[in-house]
Amino acid sequence: MYDSGKVIIGLLIFAGIFLFPFIYDHGSPAPKPKPSLDTPAIKALPEKKCVEDTQFMITTHMQFLNDWRDQALRDGNRWYVNKEGKKIWISLQNTCMKCHSNKKDFCDKCHNYAAVQPYCWDCHYDPNGSKL
Amino acid sequence: MITRIIVAFGAVVGIVIAALIGASVPGLRPLIGVALPYVAFAIFLVGFILKVVNWAKSPVPFRIPTTGGQEFSLPWIKWSKIDNPSTTGGVIMRMFFEVCCFRSLFRNMRTDLRSGWLIHHPTKWLWLLALGFHYSFLIIAIRHLRLFVQPVPGFVETLDAVDGMFQIGIPPIYLTDIFILLCVTGLLIRRLCLPKMRFMSLVADYFPLFLILGIVISGLLMRFVYRVDITAVKALATGIASFHPVMPEGIGAIFFVHIALVSTLLAYFPFSKLMHMGGVFMSPTRNLANTNRMAYHENPWRKPPKFHSYEEYEDMYRDYMKEAGLPLERE
Known part of the structure; x- marks a missing residue:
């Protein structure tokens, strides 16, 4: 092999970039989160x-909520x-x-897991009162 | 010529149909969702490395840099330092502009007859579409890291936010999704509509374009139309990346189409023209300094010539020469 030093360095960079997820996860899988349904209102x-x-709701709630917003506010x-x-009253908070x-x-469970940053909370408050 | 288009398109449609059939059989789902990506990725990685090593084994006995400008000569003749480099620094600059800015596509020229005059004029469409396509693909690939690693690194989240900064719709439309769709379509139209391009395009030219277009469309459909449970997809992807593969429930058929097409792209990569990804770095027309005249380059396989001196000749035939009465330098 000619210029083997340079070629091997190049190939190592190539392999490093493409194996990044394997190296970063170092053998520990991230199982699917289970969003909790344990609230007094659901229990009742x-x-x-x-x-x-x-x-x-799992797959399409975001588009659904977007439609709700457009219907309610526009x-x-x-x-x-x-x-x-x-018949259901359209309101995120209520x-x-x-x-x-x-x-x-x-x-937050799934949103953090999938690295999604929904902008719901730019306007809405969490019912517990803290601006998030 | 039309057959080539049909064959390439038919191959991609065949993969889509096979994936849809596979997704409808529960027993085949882990095969497409887990085994196929592993095999395809292994072929990609090993095939890519072997191809580059094979290239590196080929001797380049003489420097053949493309001379895109005036070579280094006399101090009062303006030297084109980047387009005709004669130093390592110049070569690094040339490679940088080639790899990151597609400089040789930027120099693309067309020759047309315009009102009786033969005009050579620059044309930037290929450069623009190629640049848009490659950078979009790069950003999309980096964005996909959010599904492969946990916790998600900050730069991936930042890139995601910047890419979706216009917040159009939910889930937000990414700019790179629009760009890649436009650019791949443009590159395909270029091959389909320009007669000269259609004449020289082969199945191997159409197939990657249709394949990538298929990947883009299936990805967009998955994001905006036939939605799948993204947490299940991430569980599958991190399972693959951590060597603890799982096959979660609730992933729609469109995901299997997407993954089958991506796996095909990976497995096909080392055997196709897509190897220009590694090839651009190995290209002797780009990565060699133009020192043809200023430095001595020895032929690497040149053996020292065998000389046969008169002394040795005389030693060989001394007896016969003496017999014939020929004059000898040494008795």
Whole structure:
């Protein structure tokens, strides 16, 4: 091999960059977080059910909440009718966070895990009163 | 020529269909989601290194730098230090501009007949699309680190925030997503619509373009339309990166399409023109200083010539020469 010193240094840099996730994780996996449903309001529910089904809420809640915001604040329509025909009052603080009052153990769990920084909290307050 | 386009497009569609079928069979999911990425990544890493080592074994007996400007000569003739470097520093500058700014694409010229005149004029479209595509791809690859490592390093979060700074929609649209879509489409249109390009484009030119376009589109669909549980995806990705593979529930079929296409790209990489990633550093037309005239370059495989002196000749044939009565220098 010609210029082996330079070529080997180059290849080591290449391998280092592409193996970065393997080196950084050094064999410890990061299991999926479990957002807590342990709040007094949820415990008191007769049937543990969000406004739509769980799988839909897990994958699509962000688009859903964005639609809610547009409906409530831009169209002035505060009523949402879910797939079962139930009427729901559109409000992050008074509907969503009435049950999910544990932002730290619910919202933040997955958001921190997936490194998502939603801008909900630029305007909204956590019901516990602290500006986040 | 059209067949080449159809074959390349058909291959990508075939991978998408295979991934969709695989995703619908529960037993095949770990195969596509875990085993395929491992195999593809191993092929990529080992194949890339072997290819570069193989290149490094080839002798470059003479310096063949591309002379993009006036070479170093007399002090009063202006020397183009970067486009025709004769020092290591100049070569480093040249490589920097080549790798980071695609300088040789920037020098791209077209020749057209314009109102009876043959005009050579610069054309920057290829440079612009290539630069936009490569940097978008780089930023997108770095952004994906958020799914592979825990805790997520600060620079990844910063890059993510900057890339999505316009906060359009939820989840935010990334600027690089728009750029890469535009640039890859532009590069594809260039090959499809310019007759000269279509004439010389092969399956190996179309296939990576369709493949990358497929990766971009499947990624965008996953983010904005057929949403998947991102925490499950991260559990899978960190599982792969930490050698504790898991196959979480609740990941939609679109994810398997995305991962199958990315795995294909990785496995195909060392055998394709995409190896220009390593090749640009190994290119003797770029990485050699133009010292052809100012330094002595010895042919590396040159053996010292075998001389046969008259003395040795005489020693060899002394007896015969004496017999024939020829004059000898030594008796």
